[in-house]
Amino acid sequence: MMPPVVPDDAPVDVQISNGGTSLESVKVKEMSIHPFSADQEYAKTTTLLKKSDIDELTDWVKQQPHLPADITEEQLILFHHSCYYKMEDTKNCIKVYFSLRIGSSEYFVKRDVNTPSLQQALNTLEYGIFPVRNPNGYQIIFHRLRICDASKYVFVDGVKLLAMAIDACNFVEGTLPGYVFLFDMKGVKLAHLTRLNLSQLKKFFSYVQEGLPVRLKAIHVLNTRPIIDKIMLLVRPFMKKELLNMIHFHAADNLEEVYQFLPPYCLPSDFGGELQNCEQLHADFIKWMDKLKKHFEEDEKKYTFVNTKKKDNLLKTEKDDFHDLAID
Numbered sequence: 001m002m003p004p005v006v007p008d009d010a011p012v013d014v015q016i017s018n019g020g021t022s023l024e025s026v027k028v029k030e031m032s033i034h035p036f037s038a039d040q041e042y043a044k045t046t047t048l049l050k051k052s053d054i055d056e057l058t059d060w061v062k063q064q065p066h067l068p069a070d071i072t073e074e075q076l077i078l079f080h081h082s083c084y085y086k087m088e089d090t091k092n093c094i095k096v097y098f099s100l101r102i103g104s105s106e107y108f109v110k111r112d113v114n115t116p117s118l119q120q121a122l123n124t125l126e127y128g129i130f131p132v133r134n135p136n137g138y139q140i141i142f143h144r145l146r147i148c149d150a151s152k153y154v155f156v157d158g159v160k161l162l163a164m165a166i167d168a169c170n171f172v173e174g175t176l177p178g179y180v181f182l183f184d185m186k187g188v189k190l191a192h193l194t195r196l197n198l199s200q201l202k203k204f205f206s207y208v209q210e211g212l213p214v215r216l217k218a219i220h221v222l223n224t225r226p227i228i229d230k231i232m233l234l235v236r237p238f239m240k241k242e243l244l245n246m247i248h249f250h251a252a253d254n255l256e257e258v259y260q261f262l263p264p265y266c267l268p269s270d271f272g273g274e275l276q277n278c279e280q281l282h283a284d285f286i287k288w289m290d291k292l293k294k295h296f297e298e299d300e301k302k303y304t305f306v307n308t309k310k311k312d313n314l315l316k317t318e319k320d321d322f323h324d325l326a327i328d
Helices: 038-042 051-062 073-082 087-103 116-124 155-173 198-211 227-238 255-259 278-291 293-301 308-324
Strands: 125-129 139-145 179-184 216-224 247-251
Touching: 038 073, 051 073, 051 087, 073 087, 087 198, 116 125, 116 155, 125 155, 125 278, 139 155, 139 278, 155 198, 155 278, 155 293, 198 227, 247 255, 278 293
Parallel strands: 139 179, 179 216, 216 247
Antiparallel strands: 125 139
């Protein structure tokens, strides 16, 4: 069952926001390496977070033989917030998150941007974590091809970098009102589809729909073209109705439609926006991920179990979770 979702499917009133400093993410702009704290979350005046709920989750984690023993209070806050403070949905999200992190480690280990595999991925793909949020305060994460040669495209490495972007924001920002994925289809060809593996796709969509510790509000796809029909035919079986309802397709050269959702002040100059161009945002992304190298290494240790029995229990749980995640 997918955690409660509130799709951001209505255009924003761009007259309300003028791109003020309250929508600027200082931590993203400065490429912070300092983690948020639980105390900061409890101090937020708009939060529905309760210390008693986190204490209950802490006790529950201790009783789960397949989960790591060192899940932090901050992580539990992120999970609970992403599930709109619904206890059972939070527990399910935690189970899926950790079962995928261990059982599908290809997405979540060796996250050093200086490794040959990620160097190639960063030369082939482009990413951006925008330093200014949309009018609703949602963090925007951008992705597109840099090189259109399909033989250079590796889906697993692309997902790994996307997960790193989300993890970086979670690590320094704590809870946010929501996230928006912005994908550019320019350069995508039929040959790219032949690089996809159905098992990998299933794991990716399970993570996004069941184990992602953020509130995903919308997915905007730019420069759509006829090939999008073939892509959707391939991925639709793995997508639940709630996720499908979040997707907005925008044809090439129709930026005015995009601006209804994402005003120019929070977009790169490549799309008529006021931010730096995508090339510079990509360079900033690489620099920030490199600065977070130690964090990624420490995070990876949490999923390296010495206790073989505990790992076996976790992998069994992963199989059970995938069996439960029926495709609608």
